[in-house]
Amino acid sequence: MRKFWARAMSVAVIVAAVVVGGKATADPVPIPDPYVFTSADVGFIDGSDPAGRAGRIADMDAYVGAKKPIIRIDLFWDQVQPCATCPLNWTALDAMVDAAYAQGVRVLLILDYSVPWANGGRANNYFPTDDGAWAAIVAQAVAHFGPRVQAYEVWNEPNISAFGNYGDNSVDVRAGRYWELTRIAYQQVKAGCAGCVVLAGGSAGGDAYTVNNRIYNDNEARDWLEWAYQHNFGGYFDAVAYHPYPDWGGGHLPSYAKIPCDRDWYRFWSGFGPDDPACGGLAALRDVMVRHGDAAKKIWATEFGFPSAGSRQPQSPEHVRDALEEGVRMWRSRPYTGPLFVYSFQDTQKEFALCANPNEGECHFGLRDNDGNPKEPMYSDVRAALSGDTWLAALSPGRSLFRGAAMTSNDGRFTLWMQADGNLVLYDVRTGTPRASWVQGNQRAYRLSNQHDGNLVLYDQADNALWASGTSGKGDSTLWLQDDGNLVLYAHNPAPPKPTWASNTVVQ
Template sequence: MVSISLVLGLVIGGSVSGSAKAAPDTSSWFGSGSAAGPTDAAVPVTTAGFGFAGGAGLLWLNDSDLGRELDAVKRTKATWLRVTIDWNAIETTRNSYNWSTPDRIINAARARGLKVLANVVSSPPWSRPVGSFFTAPPTENADLAAFLKKFIARYGSKVTNYQIWNEPNLPIFFGWTVDAARYTSLLKAAYSAIKSTQWGSTVIAAGLARSGGWNSPPNFVTAMYNAGAKGSFDALAMHPYVFPGGLYANPENAVTDVPAVRNLMIARGDGAKKIWFTELGAPTGTAADAVSEWEQAKQITDVMSFAVSAGFVGPTFIYSIRDNGPDPADREQNFGAVYKHDWTPKYAAGVLGAA
């Protein structure tokens, strides 16, 4: 997933409170098991469209490989690309910026007519507590706010959609802590900075990973609301991976958390807001929880079909375009939906129209 591979790549290179409202009937959201399969001609697409989450792997591609991957995206009906904006690498020294990597990727995406979701992650060493992991939030929220204003000044209308951090309900992605109140503080500062600089933009809360217990998406979102998150995001986001068992087999697969989060949003007065699926997919290869190429395509189209039937889901993003490594036994190297690492097309490439 972009979750683990983002970290490895960068290292190496509850209860609902609020007004009482009737909960929606969710009985039909999961269907009868007949969601679109990998042999269907049409890919289920919400009214907001779909795209790909390239992950950290895009950051190191040469121009030729980057172009080849994005050309494959363009051959599908995708209209979005989620781009990792690695603040840690861009502003290694305070007030000194290296925009070369986001320049290449954003310009390449826009040249192909793709809308960019800028996923801003990681803090540079000077901004975060001494000795902390780079996924930790900055000590001062104002430092992130200042970076976001510089980013907007550089890219202007090329980017109008922003996602703040990634999977903060997993310790590895928030400086080895899970702290919904601290994340909410960061989100509020980012929202204010973005809206004050680019009023018509869209700010998406971090995509939440599948997880049980206190770190589950419903519990984390409850804690965000309790910390004052309402009014500081335009949409929530989730990462409904369902591998290995699939949409109807896994008892814990993140999709089952979607109705709970939706009901929570309604109860807190945010029923008009969407839930974006900013990662979905499945790994192929030989790892213990890998799936076949056919099953990968089926799980992608199943989740996308679920998104359409739910009616409140925004854009959906498939992770990812191409396997980021050649080892079939390493799960994190094998999430490519279009290509294997050696550019051999996967089964899903034909389903998505990229072949």
């Protein structure tokens, strides 16, 4: 997306100067083989200072508790092999990969970027023109890392010309070269590691342009994937890489899209968006796969995030938390998704020139600030969503229940689900066969919000209210799913808490 050109280029320069200790000496924690990845897996990208990355892997591991995360790191070919006759320098990468392997943390390695001696003397964002050199570096990477790396991604956001430059930069020329590089990489990876997963695709929103005040974009992720299928490259990837960023500059939640999606709106601003290919980037990408008979493959969110600064209208910490939490819940509610990678575990280093502006959103995507301090309430609440903690019986003031999330009574006999189909349903599960006792949403709902004004409101993906408890003005309240099957909203003041609304679903 918008931040990655500056991030990738600056880190590529810095990482070559990093000197870290040798390989881990402790016995590694076993990583299952064959490699299995699911939408329950948690991934991280660390955008902060390179010198501290290896050490922060332990923090990422601890953050998700019993789960074992995945880290996504760049190969940076131009740093590993700056000249054709140079010996390969894996030092900086080994420090991170070894630290991960020692703890049983899996690694997704991005096969990027190019080198002047293999692309006609151009910048490292220009696709390689030397097939043999490209095949060789991929094969050497797979051989060098062996079982320490379990998945490979072909390039980062190749459908943005600032990252994937080639020829006249038309889709036919750029996509054609990219998918040929993907074919070569896939063959080399599988030759060296048959069980490794290979990801590919135009993972970003693409390059947009405006004509007569109308926005056009023929470089979307769905366009690049369509090109691959139409030109017989569908067999050269195991899963599709995608970056479902929302319009964080506008402060919009991941589910948001303008309704209707007319000429003033396009999917670049709805990288996730609703389950409508006309409005949501993820749905549009999935539609391509289904139409070409490739529905069995998964889509991996190899980058997803929402910054704590940089919106055109500053957002509260709770809103940032809600955006991340909604994205995690919605992602896992889709049956066709793989792992989701959070960008970033920690804010970009302060020394980066762009970050001299404290309001620069590109520098504030971290779950922790640049000094390693957790950003609350985001840090704790997003951890609960990522870890898949047991559903709670209460929804606190200012919190929302997003698609794919639930509340459960303390005795486990009743569950309130914000379902993937857009219905909010209260179930009686005492007999083992769920029975609906209260339903709202009419298949359009995306989140149930317990607002600070005391009102309980059900919203659709465009933030239109579908239903409300009518309790505005009661102040902070907590929604409880009681052991008697009743859903009750209790106002905090005046003490003791008093009920202001109930579903009237008491089970006798």
